[in-house]
Amino acid sequence: MDHILVAKNVSKTYGDYTALRNISLEIPTNCIYGLLGPNGAGKTSFIRIINQITHQDTGEVLFNGEPLAPHHIAMIGYLPEERGLYKSMKVGEQALYLAQLKGLSKAEAKTRLKYWFDRLDIGDWWNKKVQELSKGMAQKIQFIVTVLHEPKLLIFDEPFSGFDPINANLIKDEILQLKENGTSIIFSTHRMESVEELCEYIALIHKSEKILDGKLSDIKKAYKNNIFNIGLQAEKDAHALLKTLEEKFNILSSHIDLAENQLDFKVQLPNSNTAGVLTELSSMANINRFEETIPSANDIFIQTVNNKDNGK
């Protein structure tokens, strides 16, 4: 597999403070890569190294197989968490300026801006001053400016903060579309719900160190603990049924609906072989629900961070 970005043993210190300790990451081309971690973990420090705003003290970063160099800047688009625009400048003029700083010619930038302004339905903002826009509106401009020069690698740091749900969805769709078009995307956040929807790969950074990385589906598999949610329709007495079951299985919690004779329970199985369990259960009652609980990214995040902090 191709990698748009490879980091090998990257470390960075600011005076006495270690921002990154021996971080190694491989970010595959044309995927959405989630860079997760609590606030202050070192995500932004790492991103600033990719953007060549700062440089690593030790280690190596490869962009598309080459050591990171100034000309790569034009191939990277970065939407920082701390973002803003010049307040007293006009929207169009400002977008043109920022696009030209990324190396686009004025004419090219103008054509592409027209396209994006129409696409996001903000064509009539061109001559407005930024201070007249709402926060969400300004965020749209920032998004456009980030993607305008069609970078190979896009870095979004908390992209949805400041958007209302409708516009957040709009931007999410645009991000997915960009991925479809072949862009590689790094998505940095501490908000897990968006990770599940978007990311194929994740890396978890905590206290300056990488503590977990890989394909999200693989990680989830590894974090499965054979807990199942099962719903049974008892034939006569749900309580009696529960008693029988409790002798055989490690039941974690249960709920009985007497009127319907319905028994719901959560059970931890000794292994992932469900075939035997299913046959056994079906001999006792009607199974109307049988599902494995897959840990959410949030669960994994919290569990890993806690394990790390407890020295496990």
Next chain:
Amino acid sequence: MASKIGLIIRREYLAKVRNRSFVVMTILSPLLIVGMIVLIAYLAKVNDDETRVVAVLNESSFFMEEFQPTKNLSFVQFEGIGLEEAKDSTNALEYYGLLYLPNEQNVEKTAKSSYLFTKDNPNTNITQKLENIFQRQLRQDRLQKLGVSSEQFSTVEAPFEINLATFEGEKSMKGINEIKAVIGGGFGYAIMMFIIIYGGFVMRSVIEEKTSRIIEVIISSVKPFQLMLGKIIGTSLAGLTQFTIWIISASILLALAVMLFGIDLAQLSGDSPMPAGPMGAGMSQIEGMDSEMLLYAQEILDIPWGLLIVSFFIYFVLGYLIYSSIYAAIGAAVDNETDTQQFIFPIILPLMLAIYVGFFSVFSNPHGPIAVAFSLFPLTSPIVMLMRLPGGIGEGGVPLWQFLTSVGVLIVTFLGIVTLAAKIYRTGILMYGKKPTYKELVKWLKY
């Protein structure tokens, strides 16, 4: 790379030039300045033009030809009327006053019993002039008694001024050093004002980028150093534009004002405290002053203007670059303008020192040890050296080695300061929420 700096310079320039308060200041300032000059000139002219008329009732046989009209004072002779009548007439005709000379047997007695009647307390200028007339006549009269003829008296009265020369035999003049220092001081002062005003603009512009949070977007495209340099250059170009507009429009307005109001500018400069001899004693002295003025003008023309303007440019550029990069670093270190005070003061201090040292030390001794030291020290040299330079370079002026050393030191300092400032800037622009201490700034230099 170079084109990116160009883009930044262009944006900074336009952002500044389009700023409403900048436009207002650019248009209004020349109007205000010219308005002030016109007003002062007008007031001076009104004051000057007021010719006072003094009525003279001369009952004596002396002082017949002495009361000649001068610029501000003219006389009307009353004849054949009594003193009370004359007083009434003076009042009725609204003359300034009545000078009464009774009939006595000699000049001495006439003078002693003469009176000036006025409505209020008389103006000292008028009494001075009248006293001069009496004094001259009395002196002549007393000398005549000792056997001096009136022709001899005129010869004796001829004014005198001491001749001045340097050891090299060059003719020198009273106060010319001060005039030169004032001209150099003007240039130095202009540099100081420009540094403080436009350095402040650079600083505020950096703070604006921090508070609007656009800074990280920009420095993911360009290097912080490029941004800092572009900002400094763009802002200074805006400043130069403003200065040029001021100079051009002020000249045009002044020319218009002179045409419209007929204000005599020479008269204005004549009013300034030129270190010429005591003014307005007698007619002959005024003529003497004219030729002296010509010599001063000659001397001012002899000031090496070309050198002065070229070195103004050199010192201006280097001084501005040094100070504005410090200003940029301060802007990067803080979150808002109120936090800048503790850092601004140490910057303004050397500038103020330069001006004061300039006015107190360079004026009296342009090539003394203090003047030399401050014109070599890089944070004061742009101002102090310019005050010394109207004397020229080389013999009688600033020694060539001092000039070259001063420029050299300035260039080295510039490179050093810009490097340090860029380091603070680079770290500071990404720091939020902390009010930095000097200790912290030193730490940033090591990142």
